[in-house]
Amino acid sequence: MNLERRPDPDALLAQVEAEERRRAQGKLKIFLGYAAGVGKTYSMLEAAHSRKAEGVDVVIAVVETHGRAETEALLQGIERVPPKQIEYRGVRLTEMDLDAVLARKPQLALVDEHAHTNTPGSRHVKRWQDIEELLNAGIDVYTTLNIQHLESFRDIIGQITGVVQRETVPDRVLDEAAEIEVVDLPPEELLLRLREGKVYIPEQAVRAMENFFESGNLIALREITLRRAADRVDEQMRSYLKTYQTPELWPVSERILVCISGAPGSERLIRTARRLAEETKAEWFALYVETPGDDKLTRQNRERIWEQLRVAESLGAKEVTTLAAASPVEAVLDYARERQITRIVAGRPLRPRWREWMRGSFIDQLLRRGKKIDVLVVSNEEEEIKKTRKTLRPLGPPGWRGYLIASFLVALTTGLSMLFSHLLDPTNLVMLYLLAVVIAALRLGFGPAVFSAVLSVVSFDFFFVSPYFSFAVEDTQYLITFGGLMFVGMLISTLVSRARSQAEALKTREGQTNTLYALSRELAAAVDLNGISKTVIHHVRGSTKGEVALFLPEGESVRPGATSGSFELSEKEISVALWTCRNGKAAGLGTETLSSSSFLYLPLATGGKTLGVLGVKPQNGAAAFSPETRRLLEAYANQAALAIERVNLARKAEQTQILQATEKLERALLNSISHDLRTPLSSIMGTLSSLREDPSFIKAESQMELLDLALEEASWMNRFISNLLNMTRLEAGALRIKREPHEVQDLIGSVLTSLEPRLRSREVKIQIPSSLPLVNIDPVLIGQVIMNLLDNSLKYSPPVTPLEIEAAVSDSWIEIRLSDQGPGVPEEHRQRIFDKFFRLPGTEGVRGTGLGLAISKGIVEAHQGRIWVENLPVRGAKFILALPTK
């Protein structure tokens, strides 16, 4: 009984996500057939017509009729997007115009021949990639496909029919398609149609097709097709069940690992592994182990490895990994244990038999040491092994010099031996020769080592073996000596060579790691996008010695943020960068998309969002980057993406902080306004209402008093509102300052005039030298400042005490000093008194908002000036306002 039917949350999430993606994406329907001529295009067109009748907006993006009249007839009635002409090697070819279809934005597009390869110069290498772009844009697509175009079937079908397809489509495309319709036709009928000439066969392929269209083949193909379609149903069923049932009900899943070696037959290995995984419903992994000698691999080999990794990924391996290790067997077994692999798929041994003799083959070691793991050996094609031989770099001085030195060594040894020949047994003299061989092996390389071994034996035989000074070998046991010397020589030189190349590989790797470390350290210190761009470009250029450009998104497009040199980026290059940014996938040189570009573009992406694009052009116009360099570049791109994200987040955090501060201020202001405006209003309303109530009741002088009070309150409110307004403008950075040269005297005079009534009872001493230079200020704002200061002095100092205003030049400042004889400002509050809403303790009785000085400070600082307060020796405060002389 299934007591627990709790659905697996991860699987549920995956399904929901997949569904969501599917809904936003267009749906792909594949018309699948087992051979050319079964009628796929025809069925597709028929289906399109039904859709059109239902009201769906259908266009023909590209359809091949191959001259068949019945198919052509079906083309009528559906809008056709005109194809694009591309010129390639002097020939004009037509291809689907992808951009036109995207611009047209139909609901459904018909794209024939899923596996077609596009003409070089098109955006994508393969048509199935074009279709993916259409689907991503939300357009549904109908397409046609033959079974032999599927990547995983290429080999089997090649074996069956003798025709190997060059154009393939990755299996995942079929798996991800929303619908598959198998267009079936009994083989006999197909052959009939072939004979009637109704099946299209390109001229070149006629002979090959004869083999293809044999009844037996067709039957086999048909079976494969039908079975594959059935598999798909099975899989959909399985994934549905998986989300809604506990995994215990399922058989323990197998986990398969396939080892990629770079050998030409490995692709077959990979496909086998995949098929195996499908059949046993297992997950499968692909692993390549890089050994120290691998940097000497030929370019061809490296590209093959890269290609195989890519194939593994496209076929749907759960993980495709590259590890670096000295011992491949160790690395594979460690990985297998970590991932709980149950079965390893490996190829038949390639190395010459005698090597394996000594160390045991890769397979043997796997078997012996991987205890719980099955090993499945798959046969390979044997040709082309020769090409994979690694070329070891020679050690020691080049060419003949090594041999010369070797000869010299042997001669020296011979001389020495002669000296000691009466003291020592010949057996011991051999040791001296052995020493010579060892030295040669350590220092001179393989060739000279062998040479010195031979020469040593010859010398030894000649000089020290009877009959002396002759080459007759009476004692064949000296062959053993000979063998021994040779063996030692070769062994040591090989080991030395191996150790050196290992050390070098490690050094290279260390170099790369250091570069990455240096990059991440410098990126951590960068504070803005500019800094990041410069750092990244500097490092990438250092590593690749090529041209580098970093693109950042700007609106709908990208712009080159920084470049390594002053080179021009053509429109075309920028559009490739834009494509990379939009689609989050690598494009350009060495990729499958827009490969005619001279740059490789890598997206800088974190968490699914693309933050920029890194463009790199290899030095000397090389054709592509090696896999290691590519990996390094991707690591750089990752770092850069993280740094950019960090800068963006920091900026956002800053803005949030500013926003919070602004909100706090707004709240404080609202509080202040509400309280501080109500108070004078109540006086005014009180006065007015009492006068209105009974005008005759209040005496004339009292009336005047009340009215004066009300007027005063009203003036105060006016000033307060002005301050508030300036405060908010200042905070928002919207304070408009119109600076012009003004006289201080003018300024002060004007302020005093406006304060006239309140100053009547006071003595105001003014000391402003007539030679005082002009100050470059906004007169209204600085006037406000002086007004605020005077207002304070009037408020807080006793009514009959004098006020002093003086102005003077001090260094490069003009200082205006205002002194009163009030209580002064205590030391501890000298700074805080300029804070918003701060009031000196003990002054609550006096009307004030605590804004006057804050506003003044803001205005003064906006003029690049300073304002502060000092205490006078006897009593009182002195406020000093310093403005820069221009």
Place this chain on the structure above:
Amino acid sequence: MNDENLGKNATRILVVDDELAIQRYLKNALGAQGYFVQVAGNGKEGMNAALALRPDLIILDLGLPDMEGLEVLRRLREWTQTPILILSVRDREDEKVRALDNGADDYVTKPFGIGELLARMRVALRKSAPSSPEPVFKAEGLEVDFEHRRVAAQGEEVQLTPTEYDLLRLLVTHAGKVLTHNQILRQLWGPAYVEQPHLLRVNISNLRRKIEPEPSRPRYILTELGVGYRFKIVT
């Protein structure tokens, strides 16, 4: 009261302001002083009323709903020399200067006291009354003899440069009314010297030093920050 005033051949004031409160207030306050007040709520109405009423003084608010106050001013000045006082808000000095340079006679900043408004109105109205300029101007401690070009401050004669004298005479002839920097510059130095306020500043400063008892607390020549200068009249 308004209608009574009309009958008495009182001075006619046109108030162009969209705020009802101001309209009512001015009607009341000015009416109490014996003026006849007509109100208009927007620019178009204002211009039509000016044509129909032919007021002796126009009080024009710069913040009108349908047109720029400046535009109304310009259009009015195309056909009439009636004195115009503008109402403006605080911190809009540039607005005031532009209005004054475009033909307004004076300005009052909101919120304003009625005393200030009345004083400026009187000055503006006095100007429109044709009269021969008086030969001698007397203020508190200051005497200017136009005929003989002699100036005395606090009883003592002062020596002024020709420019300083012209400046003083200009201010005094327009006593009580504000003059913008540009207006003064244009009058004394010519239109090419507009936007060269330092010339003006130096002369004002020198003049103050010569005639003011306390140059730092000017009694006669008042600075209107950001706008211009005004010769104070003693009311």
